[in-house]
Amino acid sequence: MLRDITLGQYYQTDSVIHRLDPRVKLGGTLLYIISLFFFSNPLGYLAAAVFLGIVIKLSRVPFRFMVRGMRAILFLMLITVVFNLFLTPGREIVSFWKLTITVEGVWTAVTIAVRLAMLIIGSSIMTLTTTPNNLTDGMEKMLRPLRVFKVPVHEVAMMMSIALRFIPLLMEETDKIMKAQIARGADFESGNIIKRAKALVPLLVPLFVSAFRRANDLAMAMESRCYRGGEGRTKMKPLVYQRRDRVAYLCLALYLAVSITVGRLVWLWI
């Protein structure tokens, strides 16, 4: 029922990408996303697509997994494309009723669709190849400088890793409670919106109760192991850059240089 959500899920396998330092992947994804907004011609997107293709190949995660994650945002994508297609002023191609399609409209619609698709796939590669724990570890280390400005970096990272850790648990719990209520004749699938919302009460009340109970237990367990925040806390597996991480940074820099060159500059000549 709820297992179809792949956005933010980890895909277990062994690959170069999986073994990279999470900081590389975080930084890389961020730079990749930014680069997508720099291009002003198709060549840039081509470069980004080639780069993405290579990373997907290296990650050894089946492509259909990433596409499955896109289903969730398909609707959003459709709306954006439609709006851009019809509402961009410019040179007219066809016009019917009050709607006109312009050359510029087609161009923006296509760019936005491609941009969104590549953005989602790019960031899903990061979550598919990095365990949530690693991810928050990387984030904590990257954001550490912010402590100067009194940002509670460790606490935020801890909260995030707990939240991520609890998603599958709560999903399992939801599944269980749902089944238990279905066994008692509950119906979650038919009726109008109000009826369906009401039908969720037998699911949500036990779910919240159990979430609070778990939170309470976890707090107790953490306290009894002397957890008192990030001050002076050491890591069992500290993040250290390896050779492959340096190589990855180099590749990233190369990609940025190439894609931005072709994506912004080549346009001027045509």
Added chain:
Amino acid sequence: MSIILDHVNYIYGQDTPLAVAALRDVCLQIPDGQFVGIIGHTGSGKSTLAQHLNGLLRATSGHIYFDGEDIYGKDYDMKKLRSRVGLVFQYPEHQLFEVDVFSDVCFGPKNLGLERREVELRAYEALRKVGLPDELFYQSPFDLSGGQKRRAAIAGVLAMKPEVLILDEPTAGLDPRGRDEILRQIKKLQTESGMTIFLVSHSMEDVAEYVDRIIVMNRGSVLFDDVPGEVFRHYKELEDVGLAAPQVTYILHLLKERGLDVDVDATTIGEAAETVLHALGR
């Protein structure tokens, strides 16, 4: 009204790298009114099997016949099946949600579309059957003790008046007294109302005293399926799959090895005491 499982297979997470066969070629026939114990180690597929019996999980292949009808048939009414086969999940107290115990028990029969009087009558009856005292009926279910919560939750399923009752580890997390009380009440339900009862458990000790038949699950397939005495004869094989026969079985086998002529098929402490006394000629 019997249940027949015909070569049932179930695979969790099919088409993912984590696919696991949870049931492998399970064939069973359960006649009316039997008290069946389903025993297995964690992950042996016993809970998965239980969820197939009321159609919550759909077999990857194979058929299940309830009362002679294929439950995967095109026009089969799953909702009706779920009212006839009641399933009490592990830690059922986690599904309580209403403001008071009585309304919570009413939830099941209300979903069946019965009229109010009938719903309340059934709820009252069910609460009496599980032995919950009257003064608790209008308390919040969250204020009850662990054992009371569990009774209330079991009553919630009983109120639907199922013909088959499946209980998944109904004694998990209860103290020995609470455990014995619940098991005794379940046995009473079976003898008084003639319900078919499935008791899913990982402990032989729990079920040996009450059930007519034991189905031992291991890695998704049926390892043994027989009356308790016969199953416990294989106590060495049971150990290999992470289970154990009741303690009396071990004692009786030891006594027999040392030359005392006892009946090793005795499954309860009472029976064991009898056969030992008999062997000693008293």
